[in-house]
Amino acid sequence: MTNRQIVLAARPAGWPKESDFRMIETLPPTMGPGQVLTRSLWLSVDPYMRGRMSDAPSYAAPVRIGDVMVGGGVGRVEESNHDRFRPGDYVTGLLGWQDYAVSPGDQLRAVDPALAPLSAWLGVLGGPGLTAYFGLIDVCHPKAGETVVVSGAAGAVGSITGQIARILGCRVIGIAGADAKIAWLTGELGFDAAFNYKTNTDYDAALKQLCPGGIDVYFDNVGGPITDAVLRRINVHARIAICGQISLYNLEKPEMGPRWLPTLIIKRAKVEGFLVLDYVPRFREGLEKLGGWLQEGKLKYRESIVEGLENAPRAFLGMLRGENTGKQLVRIAPES
Amino acid sequence: MTNRQIVLAARPAGWPKESDFRMIETLPPTMGPGQVLTRSLWLSVDPYMRGRMSDAPSYAAPVRIGDVMVGGGVGRVEESNHDRFRPGDYVTGLLGWQDYAVSPGDQLRAVDPALAPLSAWLGVLGGPGLTAYFGLIDVCHPKAGETVVVSGAAGAVGSITGQIARILGCRVIGIAGADAKIAWLTGELGFDAAFNYKTNTDYDAALKQLCPGGIDVYFDNVGGPITDAVLRRINVHARIAICGQISLYNLEKPEMGPRWLPTLIIKRAKVEGFLVLDYVPRFREGLEKLGGWLQEGKLKYRESIVEGLENAPRAFLGMLRGENTGKQLVRIAPES
Numbered sequence: 088m089t090n091r092q093i094v095l096a097a098r099p100a101g102w103p104k105e106s107d108f109r110m111i112e113t114l115p116p117t118m119g120p121g122q123v124l125t126r127s128l129w130l131s132v133d134p135y136m137r138g139r140m141s142d143a144p145s146y147a148a149p150v151r152i153g154d155v156m157v158g159g160g161v162g163r164v165e166e167s168n169h170d171r172f173r174p175g176d177y178v179t180g181l182l183g184w185q186d187y188a189v190s191p192g193d194q195l196r197a198v199d200p201a202l203a204p205l206s207a208w209l210g211v212l213g214g215p216g217l218t219a220y221f222g223l224i225d226v227c228h229p230k231a232g233e234t235v236v237v238s239g240a241a242g243a244v245g246s247i248t249g250q251i252a253r254i255l256g257c258r259v260i261g262i263a264g265a266d267a268k269i270a271w272l273t274g275e276l277g278f279d280a281a282f283n284y285k286t287n288t289d290y291d292a293a294l295k296q297l298c299p300g301g302i303d304v305y306f307d308n309v310g311g312p313i314t315d316a317v318l319r320r321i322n323v324h325a326r327i328a329i330c331g332q333i334s335l336y337n338l339e340k341p342e343m344g345p346r347w348l349p350t351l352i353i354k355r356a357k358v359e360g361f362l363v364l365d366y367v368p369r370f371r372e373g374l375e376k377l378g379g380w381l382q383e384g385k386l387k388y389r390e391s392i393v394e395g396l397e398n399a400p401r402a403f404l405g406m407l408r409g410e411n412t413g414k415q416l417v418r419i420a421p422e423s
Numbered sequence: 424m425t426n427r428q429i430v431l432a433a434r435p436a437g438w439p440k441e442s443d444f445r446m447i448e449t450l451p452p453t454m455g456p457g458q459v460l461t462r463s464l465w466l467s468v469d470p471y472m473r474g475r476m477s478d479a480p481s482y483a484a485p486v487r488i489g490d491v492m493v494g495g496g497v498g499r500v501e502e503s504n505h506d507r508f509r510p511g512d513y514v515t516g517l518l519g520w521q522d523y524a525v526s527p528g529d530q531l532r533a534v535d536p537a538l539a540p541l542s543a544w545l546g547v548l549g550g551p552g553l554t555a556y557f558g559l560i561d562v563c564h565p566k567a568g569e570t571v572v573v574s575g576a577a578g579a580v581g582s583i584t585g586q587i588a589r590i591l592g593c594r595v596i597g598i599a600g601a602d603a604k605i606a607w608l609t610g611e612l613g614f615d616a617a618f619n620y621k622t623n624t625d626y627d628a629a630l631k632q633l634c635p636g637g638i639d640v641y642f643d644n645v646g647g648p649i650t651d652a653v654l655r656r657i658n659v660h661a662r663i664a665i666c667g668q669i670s671l672y673n674l675e676k677p678e679m680g681p682r683w684l685p686t687l688i689i690k691r692a693k694v695e696g697f698l699v700l701d702y703v704p705r706f707r708e709g710l711e712k713l714g715g716w717l718q719e720g721k722l723k724y725r726e727s728i729v730e731g732l733e734n735a736p737r738a739f740l741g742m743l744r745g746e747n748t749g750k751q752l753v754r755i756a757p758e759s
Contacts, residue, residue: 146659146689146691310682329687329688331688332682335682335685341681341682342681344679346646346668346671346680348643348694349671350696352665352668352698353481355695355696355697358693358695359687359691359693359694360688360693361688362688362691
């Protein structure tokens with residue numbers, strides 16, 4: 088039994104490429120006290136991983152060259168030295184880009200396949216869902232009737248964010264990069280409106296048309312000129328959550344943009360960055376809410392699935408380019 | 424008896440100049456019910472007035488061409504149709520750039536010359552003091568031991584902000600534009616450190632040296648490259664209050680700056696604009712605090728005084744250039 092691992096081969100400058108990753112084969116890891124051996128079934132690829140490939144200072148240490156790429160996954164317990172887990176249990180945690188992982192049991196969460204499909208624990212009931220929930224609720228405090236704009240709206244986080252805002256009675260406008268995504272947002276997901284920023288490049292005009300009463304809340308996954316345009320239409324006491332800035336992550340040199348701090352004074356507005364990791368003590372609250380809405384049919388989701396660990400780099404790079412709709416996943420092994 | 428008034432003669436593009444103002448002489452205004460006629464004694468000139476000279480959208484309507492320039496002042500009541508005021512009383516309110524004003528009594532506040540000199544009601548006990556108090560306390564929530572950086576630190580607002588932060592037990596670093604101002608901040612006002620941004624132009628190095636533990640709170644009156652440099656050194660959960668952006672107000676075309684929103688994510692930091700006008704219901708609280716500290720000798724202030732209404736434009740332009748230390752005032756008439 089070998090353990091295939093995808094390790095970081097090189098630190099990218101600008102856009103990462105497949106050669107920045109390398110697959111190696113090792114022996115499965117051995118377990119210590121309190122640890123759990125899992126077989127990876129699903130791997131999540133997410134924008135934050137671009138930051139871990141870089142050695143620029145950030146909130147978490149970078150992946151070292153030659154180390155297994157960091158990543159959340161769902162796995163099946165094979166062996167357990169931890170009271171809470173038995174072989175056959177399903178768990179989620181930072182399993183990494185590999186077939187088998189050994190993790191401290193305390194860092195795994197049990198997953199109930201009766202509540203939702205295993206893969207959902209990496210999306211609507213995982214980091215993306217919790218990010219959407221806490222970023223919107225805790226940073227933006229949306230009120231019924233307010234206008235909420237979401238960038239990266241068809242992604243794993245944005246698609247959940249917009250739906251939560253709808254559940255709360257807000258008017259929700261999505262920004263995404265493909266007509267099929269726009270149709271999904273305004274169709275199945277019930278967004279009030281959306282526009283394709285790749286074909287509709289006059290963002291000011293689009294926002295003026297779709298947000299005639301201005302913008303009260305902005306949940307930003309993207310940054311750059313889209314965010315500049317949103318800021319030009321915010322209302323008094325607007326709240327802006329900075330969740331991601333994916334348009335900037337692959338720039339080889341920093342981009343300049345218009346200075347907009349005077350707008351914050353005129354509008355008495357707040358711009359706040361957040362990380363879902365700061366909400367670990369409240370994850371139970373978030374999961375109860377998200378799970379409830381999911382069971383009531385109020386939250387819908389889509390997955391883009393790439394088959395095989397060996398294709399994880401391709402899945403990751405495609406996600407950075409916006410090729411996914413909803414959550415981008417890699418199926419590492421069949422569920423049963 | 425004539426009423427000299429300074430009216431807006433032209434909307435400036437870029438830096439305003441004296442010819443954008445014009446002095447006219449009119450009859451003193453006549454009073455209606457509930458109104459009060461005042462003789463102006465002191466006029467405050469403040470950065471926000473630059474915004475009122477422009478017709479760009481803002482939080483308040485612009486001054487119209489030919490209208491008296493807006494401005495806060497301290498005056499002596501000459502005649503009163505309002506229960507709360509009698510001739511000889513001292514009041515503060517938006518008296519405008521003129522010798523005599525008629526104001527609704529409800530929009531005037533009584534001033535107690537026994538508590539503090541009349542001019543102080545335009546500084547430490549006026550808009551600047553209240554701006555410093557609410558911006559620091561309510562937006563930044565400073566805690567003892569935290570590092571607070573103030574830009575425009577020797578101005579009317581900045582000098583009070585830094586002292587309040589010191590009173591709260593913070594380590595306070597000021598940024599100002601003259602060696603004499605730096606000496607005042609670190610001497611009489613008790614700032615822990617300060618630097619002259621005009622002679623010490625490597626802001627990153629200066630902040631690294633003076634804030635070795637990073638920056639928890641930034642109270643920004645200035646904007647531009649100084650703010651960019653501060654943002655590069657903020658700590659996790661930093662709070663940034665945007666009070667003013669005076670470095671941008673006189674630019675003929677918008678300036679570009681580095682995009683820094685990714686920093687807000689990494690640091691889970693907040694940037695919030697505010698206006699003191701939103702705190703009117705809490706002015707009493709602010710004045711009690713400020714008045715108490717003033718009487719205890721914990722708050723010190725300085726005034727830069729220009730003589731004569733006719734020199735108000737010059738005083739205003741000098742303030743925009745940073746020529747004042749502490750509060751810039753215009754003495755319109757002797758107090759007695």
